[in-house]
Amino acid sequence: MGSSEDKVVAVIMVGGPTKGTRFRPLSFNTPKPLFPLAGQPMVHHPISACKRIANLAQIFLIGFYEEREFALYVSSISNELKVPVRYLKEDKPHGSAGGLYYFRDLIMEDSPSHIFLLNCDVCCNFPLPEMLEAHKKYGGIGTLLVIKVSAESANEFGELVADPNTKELLHYTEKPETFVSDLINCGVYIFTPEILDAISNVSSHREDRANLRRVSSFEALQLATRSLPKDFVRLDQDILSPLAGKKKFYTYETMDFWEQIKTPGMSLKCSGLYLAQFRHTTPHLLASGDGTRSAKVVGDVYIHPSAKVHPTAKIGPNVSISANVRVAAGARLINCIILDDVEIKENAVVLHAIVGWKSSLGKWSRVQGQGDYNAKLGTTILGESVGVEDEVVVINSIVLPHKTLNVSVQEEIIL
Amino acid sequence: MKALILVGGFGTRLRPLTLSVPKPLVDFANKPMILHQIEALKAIGVDEVVLAINYQPEVMLNFLKDFEAKLGIKITCSQETEPLGTAGPLALAREKLIDGSGEPFFVLNSDVISDYPLKEMVAFHKSHGGEASLMVTKVDEPSKYGVVIMEESTGQVERFVEKPKIFVGNKINAGIYLLNPSVLDRIELKPTSIEKEIFPKIAAEKKLYAMVLPGFWMDIGQPKDYITGLRLYLDSLRKKSSSKLASGSHIIGNVIVDETAKIGEGCLIGPDVAIGPGCIVEAGVRLSRCTVMRGVRIKKHACISSSIIGWHSTVGQWARVENMTILGEDVHVSDEIYSNGGVVLPHKEIKSSILKPEIVM
Numbered sequence: 001m002g003s004s005e006d007k008v009v010a011v012i013m014v015g016g017p018t019k020g021t022r023f024r025p026l027s028f029n030t031p032k033p034l035f036p037l038a039g040q041p042m043v044h045h046p047i048s049a050c051k052r053i054a055n056l057a058q059i060f061l062i063g064f065y066e067e068r069e070f071a072l073y074v075s076s077i078s079n080e081l082k083v084p085v086r087y088l089k090e091d092k093p094h095g096s097a098g099g100l101y102y103f104r105d106l107i108m109e110d111s112p113s114h115i116f117l118l119n120c121d122v123c124c125n126f127p128l129p130e131m132l133e134a135h136k137k138y139g140g141i142g143t144l145l146v147i148k149v150s151a152e153s154a155n156e157f158g159e160l161v162a163d164p165n166t167k168e169l170l171h172y173t174e175k176p177e178t179f180v181s182d183l184i185n186c187g188v189y190i191f192t193p194e195i196l197d198a199i200s201n202v203s204s205h206r207e208d209r210a211n212l213r214r215v216s217s218f219e220a221l222q223l224a225t226r227s228l229p230k231d232f233v234r235l236d237q238d239i240l241s242p243l244a245g246k247k248k249f250y251t252y253e254t255m256d257f258w259e260q261i262k263t264p265g266m267s268l269k270c271s272g273l274y275l276a277q278f279r280h281t282t283p284h285l286l287a288s289g290d291g292t293r294s295a296k297v298v299g300d301v302y303i304h305p306s307a308k309v310h311p312t313a314k315i316g317p318n319v320s321i322s323a324n325v326r327v328a329a330g331a332r333l334i335n336c337i338i339l340d341d342v343e344i345k346e347n348a349v350v351l352h353a354i355v356g357w358k359s360s361l362g363k364w365s366r367v368q369g370q371g372d373y374n375a376k377l378g379t380t381i382l383g384e385s386v387g388v389e390d391e392v393v394v395i396n397s398i399v400l401p402h403k404t405l406n407v408s409v410q411e412e413i414i415l
Numbered sequence: 416m417k418a419l420i421l422v423g424g425f426g427t428r429l430r431p432l433t434l435s436v437p438k439p440l441v442d443f444a445n446k447p448m449i450l451h452q453i454e455a456l457k458a459i460g461v462d463e464v465v466l467a468i469n470y471q472p473e474v475m476l477n478f479l480k481d482f483e484a485k486l487g488i489k490i491t492c493s494q495e496t497e498p499l500g501t502a503g504p505l506a507l508a509r510e511k512l513i514d515g516s517g518e519p520f521f522v523l524n525s526d527v528i529s530d531y532p533l534k535e536m537v538a539f540h541k542s543h544g545g546e547a548s549l550m551v552t553k554v555d556e557p558s559k560y561g562v563v564i565m566e567e568s569t570g571q572v573e574r575f576v577e578k579p580k581i582f583v584g585n586k587i588n589a590g591i592y593l594l595n596p597s598v599l600d601r602i603e604l605k606p607t608s609i610e611k612e613i614f615p616k617i618a619a620e621k622k623l624y625a626m627v628l629p630g631f632w633m634d635i636g637q638p639k640d641y642i643t644g645l646r647l648y649l650d651s652l653r654k655k656s657s658s659k660l661a662s663g664s665h666i667i668g669n670v671i672v673d674e675t676a677k678i679g680e681g682c683l684i685g686p687d688v689a690i691g692p693g694c695i696v697e698a699g700v701r702l703s704r705c706t707v708m709r710g711v712r713i714k715k716h717a718c719i720s721s722s723i724i725g726w727h728s729t730v731g732q733w734a735r736v737e738n739m740t741i742l743g744e745d746v747h748v749s750d751e752i753y754s755n756g757g758v759v760l761p762h763k764e765i766k767s768s769i770l771k772p773e774i775v776m
Contacts, residue, residue, distance in 0.1 A: 018745075018762045021760070021761075024760060024776045400427070401425070402424070402427055403427055413773075413774040413776065415427065
């Protein structure tokens with residue numbers, strides 16, 4: 001795979017703190033890209049997919065979080081992959097294409113032949129080598145990963161039309177009001193360096209129009225481009241829509257799983273998808289046990305080596321248990337993420353829930369969601385250092401950090 | 416003289432405002448809550464204030480650095496690594512509070528807003544010669560609080576009754592104390608309650624005296640009481656220095672407006688409104704019983720009552736915001752939207768109406 005003249009860099013867009021509001025209350029404590037899914041930071045999954053790319057020169061993370069938030073992770077993953085991983089902080093949001101352009105000199109440092117651009121908040125198996133092969137065959141400036149979804153859900157995404165034979169991108173529209181196509185953009189791209197020229201054209205056009213406006217004050221133009229600075233360029237509306245049907249962009253369709261991770265509820269679902277993927281790729285990461293010397297494990301479960309789980313507890317399916325968690329005798333955990341330093345006392349039950357860092361669940365307490373990943377309160381979420389006292393029941397609720405519950409609650413947000 | 420302010424923890428009751436800044440830095444009547452206390456202490460000659468804090472001390476100290484110089488008062492932090500209750504922090508700050516002078520020191524609860532009659536308190540303390548003084552305030556529903564039973568003529572405290580079911584008295588602990596250094600010898604460095612463990616012992620020795628706080632008192636630790644507290648504060652300001660209140664044909668009742676705020680034509684503002692620095696209130700806006708914090712823009716024809724608008728937020732044209740709506744920092748309410756009791760976390764955009772009280776994450 002990959003000819004000798006290839007040199008590839010990967011860019012992962014991680015966003016910033018004011019953008020992750022839908023990921024509250026978990027984003028109060030940790031940048032969303034570092035939130036663990038299947039025991040690994042969210043951004044770790046696309047990064048480890050990059051390992052399969054031949055001739056990978058560098059990985060860049062671009063976002064507007066503070067550098068120190070990523071410093072520890074970036075240095076440890078660089079060592080592990082033996083590929084330089086760098087975090088590049090934008091001074092302000094530039095949009096997905098604008099961010100790539102803003103750091104063009106660094107990205108082009110090694111004169112790569114191809115650039116992967118991945119959004120951090122999508123969950124899929126990232127078929128990157130396959131995309132690279134397809135891209136070289138098509139000969140355009142970019143290839144998008146696409147997937148077929150139900151017609152009802154397609155309008156939440158970028159809908160597109162592709163030529164069934166040549167796979168060329170013929171039409172692209174972001175979140176349309178009426179149905180256009182059930183084929184959607186997965187937020188995973190491969191480009192040749194010419195993409196930077198295409199982005200540069202958009203910003204210089206915008207500047208021209210801004211100048212024109214000052215002279216003519218033409219109202220319609222003003223409305224169309226208002227509040228968009230010239231260095232803010234979106235990949236979808238500003239590049240893919242205008243350049244569709246011009247033999248520049250092509251599509252690669254995945255038949256595997258794909259989800260977008262916008263909310264805590266979806267992160268629980270995606271954690272399960274990645275655990276299921278481990279079953280095929282890295283089964284040694286999954287826990288096992290039959291209830292004699294270690295806890296009884298059912299389905300796909302991740303347990304951090306430093307966690308202590310009592311043998312009489314029963315765990316799974318779809319459970320991730322992070323570092324230094326203590327699960328006492330007789331506890332039952334189903335479909336949940338338990339974050340660092342949580343203590344779960346005797347006979348407590350957790351299902352369809354995320355339990356935040358350093359929280360404590362009392363004896364016979366019960367923390368439960370209804371299990372609808374898309375509903376607002378479908379997954380019960382406890383923030384950092386939340387206390388649930390003995391025998392208290394928390395159903396379909398979200399609890400912000402540092403609260404103690406001494407009475408049962410249902411369908412509530414606890415500020 | 417020295418003083419200790421009990422700042423405490425995360426201020427979760429005052430969320431979503433305390434998601435942006437520590438509770439003592441939340442603005443009240445156009446200045447951070449803690450400055451009301453520090454200024455009152457400075458005014459009666461306190462020269463060093465110790466903040467007992469267990470969350471984000473660096474944010475507090477950075478902020479207060481400017482005021483140290485401006486007010487000419489020393490401000491230090493005493494950081495708890497675990498919550499120590501209301502008395503434990505005194506033991507922790509012992510070295511800072513004892514200077515060998517033998518003078519009493521103040522202890523204030525940071526949630527409380529009042530007229531701070533600290534001069535009267537010093538005189539009261541000297542007159543009774545006991546070991547400790549506390550202020551008490553009269554409340555309508557004493558069953559929610561700890562009631563202080565005292566000898567009416569001398570103020571000598573007999574006992575405390577926590578949340579009494581039947582009426583035993585209507586004076587409660589106002590969270591303002593003046594203590595002799597010897598009180599520190601009674602407190603161990605561990606989680607301890609001053610109200611439940613230390614004061615009852617001093618009272619038993621007949622060395623604890625209570626003074627009824629003249630003027631208003633309010634615990635503004637939660638949004639509803641914050642809004643009531645502003646009304647009481649502005650009433651008191653009217654009596655003391657009414658020149659600080661805004662006046663004009665567009666003003667009703669007690670209103671304060673920062674000098675850097677701009678108010679458009681045809682607005683009607685008041686009663687009980689605070690408008691912070693750099694705010695822009697466009698033409699035809701109606702504001703009553705609300706706080707508009709620094710850097711907010713209220714667009715034309717909007718109407719806001721009984722609400723708190725957090726820092727740098729905007730309220731759209733013809734929007735109506737009422738009934739304990741609390742907007743966190745940098746929240747943007749679109750044009751023509753109605754918010755009935757919406758509690759909105761920072762950095763959100765509200766594009767559809769909130770018809771009944773709910774939390775927007």
